[in-house]
Amino acid sequence: MTYGNTIQHDDKGNEDELPLVIPEDIRYNCQGCGRCCSGWAVGLTDEDYSRVKDVDFGALKEELKGQELFIDRRKEFEAGYSMYPYFTKARPDGTCPFLFDNLCFIHASLGEAQKPEMCKLFPYTFVPTPSGIFVSVVSNSMASVRNLGSLLTDQRKMLAEIWQQTVDHERAQGRSTQQVSDVASKITAENLKAVRYDVNLVPGVALSWEEYMHIDSRLIELIKSEEHKNIFDTLIAAGELLLEALRIKNKGESLAQLSGLAIAPETIERYKQEPPTTFENMLFNLQCFRSFEWPLLRKQYAANWAAANKSPLMEPKVLKAGFRSVLGAKVEFPDTGVVSIPEVRKYKVGELSPEINQFLRRYLYMKVFSKGFCGPSMSGLSVVAGYNNIVANFLTAILYVKAQAMTKKVHEVKIADFYEAYFLLDKEVVQVSQLPKDKAQFFDSGFASPRLFSRLLGRMAKEIG
Ligand code: SF4
Structure with missing residues (x-):
């Protein structure tokens, strides 16, 4: 077993500004099985919702005609009982209403950028600590549980971008980004020391x-x-x-x-x-x-x-x-x-x-x-x-x-x-x-x-x- 600890260098071998700590021998890339897109309602921020609320999905896809695609939880969100103001309305079998042939219809028809942030960030996890931002993937994805795809250590640049999106996403929700709300969003080894x-x-x-x-x-x-x-x-x-x-x-x-x-x-x-x-x-x-x-x-x-x-x-x-x-x-x-x-x-x-x-x-x-x-x-x-x-x-x-x-x-x-x-x-x-x-x-x-x-x-x- 060769599991090790950290890779903190960019492509040129220089120590990078962002101290991501990435596990070795752990792989992940989406395999398009669609399993992650079922079993829960996907939370949408106001920004997520405003990107898709006026799209006439019924005109783009027959199966979506007349369908109720979102749930309004603004009242619960404002009262602090809900993590998001809106959610997708899952089908009776629990799958996301936008999932067709294991593919995301928002992604396919409007482009990846229009997908809910939560879907773009899944299944990565980032935990800021005084020693660095520890990166991993959760196992409620068939690709991650089976360790399929490229090594995370080879995806450093993309992981840094996803970390930045995570920070922006949590800020957009008005939530602190774990322990780093008081640290600049561009985290460096120096200001990371302030993380609790x-x-x-x-x-x-x-x-x-x-x-x-x-x-x-x-x-x-x-x-x-x-x-x-x-x-x-x-x-x-x-x-x-x-x-x-x-x-x-x-x-x-x-x-x-x-x-x-x-x-x-x-x-x-x-x-x-x-x-x-x-x-x-x-x-x-x-x-x-x-x-x-x-x-x-x-x-x-x-x-x-x-x-x-x-x-x-x-x-x-x-x-x-x-x-x-x-x-x-x-x-x-x-x-x-x-x-x-x-x-x-x-x-x-x-x-x-x-x-x-x-x-x-x-x-x-x-x-x-x-x-x-x-x-x-x-x-x-x-x-x-x-x-x-x-x-x-x-x-x-x-x-x-x-x-x-x-x-x-x-x-x-x-x-x-x-x-x-x-x-x-x-x-x-x-x-x-x-x-x-x-x-x-x-x-x-x-x-x-x-x-x-x-x-x-x-x-x-x-x-x-
Ligand atoms: S919006 Fe797209 S990526 Fe997100 S759960 Fe639904 S089908 Fe999957």
Whole structure:
């Protein structure tokens, strides 16, 4: 595995003015599959809307004649309940009304510049920090989850342009650009030093940027080095590392001690012997519901809830499905219908292939490298809560791929099912990144234990292979 850190030079080999920090061996170019253009309503700024509002789309395309293409959310936007004043109105199957034959009709008929900014910026992420702007891509795009296209390190110029568009887009919405609202939009290494990166290790335990980077570097090393034989062991070891970081921090010592700190194999083995508690199993059931069934329900009923001004938690169907998942341990996955969680867990499948292991390590590396799993870009989640969210997603992905194997009556899990699982899971990660403060704090406290999922990791490692 060759994942590395930063490329900060322009084509002539000079250090560039804009300190973008780009992950190595990560690829992305749109493959035109159209999957990103479904499953959500696209938000439009006033500028986006004014570019297209007077276009007679019906005259340009028969299928768009008489169609309601946009939703007006100005009132909610002004009241602070909506991220955008307008949205595209998705078709009943969830696809964007402008998607035809997997191509964007706005792009095809009016040109790329007329597309909503959000569509132009997707799936790139930029996290400004005192060390540079960390670039990455989210996995809710089939091209990025499959690592298809050119290397990001070869697309530096284009990434710098997209960063500039991101800044302009957020300014147009009147939102601060993460931590850089007070820094000139043309960010240089010099004025980047003023950028704040506020992150806690656990709620109430603040880290400086240097302290955060000690943890970050050791986590990346753990993921890259394969010092633990499989991905389950790596994740248990990372949880132990975070626990050690908390001990060091509580003693008031330097987190530089984490460098080279090894986690003994016996420590990891212990989690394979201890069964998960009832609480841990129920939490896992809840995660499966949250990650896979809840989005299906939301897609089905969201319009009705909004029209009736009703909370989804008052909807009998949601309550019934939630109780069935958490207490009855039965969850509905896309494509498989309702499955029994204990039965799926018991279902025997072979070991994860080297290709799957590599995919999972690459995904983990991207999440940690991008600084997008905790802190300012993740609703302020602490490092431990953000890490546990990654682990919860991993465990539910394992259940998803095993459920697919069980339904097809085969005894090996497929990498294509992992792609699909992470494509769906990263859509929900976006939702977590937009949580309001009170909900984010609740999530943060609930996920603040470094070993929260260690016993489940140990047990599910034994249930596979
Ligand atoms: S506007 Fe175009 S690019 Fe954006 S979601 Fe719709 S079809 Fe896709």
